[in-house]
Amino acid sequence: EDQVTQSPEALRLQEGESSSLNCSYTVSGLRGLFWYRQDPGKGPEFLFTLYSAGEEKEKERLKATLTKKESFLHITAPKPEDSATYLCAVQANPRSGGGNKLTFGTGTQLKVEL
């Protein structure tokens, strides 16, 4: 069964203090690893998809990287508006028996303070 573990559960940063969020996964053939942002009372909002080890993607202050066992979401010089829960999810390769579902981790709740 596919599993996703995110750490830390919660993270408090000062504005401008860079850090990284971790997503460890086990999956029967990775089709894609996804990062989403979720604000309170809202549905998840897509950030990135990573497909293979060594791949990196960037968007504003966020950079996602992928290895064979984990992914990192690096946040550079965060601002208060980056405060949210960041969710990691994996999608298994259909040829490995996976369907189209995403398996999510429990998320990292990020709070950026002035």
Next chain:
Amino acid sequence: DTGVSQNPRHKITKRGQNVTFRCDPISEHNRLYWYRQTLGQGPEFLTYFQNEAQLEKSRLLSDRFSAERPKGSFSTLEIQRTEQGDSAMYLCASSLAVAATNEKLFFGSGTQLSVL
């Protein structure tokens, strides 16, 4: 493009009652997913449709849950004989799936169900 729309936003019901939620996906999207999320947890897959066909259901999905997507447009999720454990946020997502490419899911804001 108004995004994925879910109604109602909130539903309070008594144990044993039936409830139905509606999801209107982004108009050109061919796939529609239902997920359930409880406080402090990530979304948990329930089921998905490609056009009007229901292609996958979670093994954890009780037979009290049923979903439809008539004509491949909007979808409804019904829960019969609700239990307190059904209390959760029910999220709908849609995507435009093209063969051999990974899809990007767009989520609605969810329906928050409280079973008293």
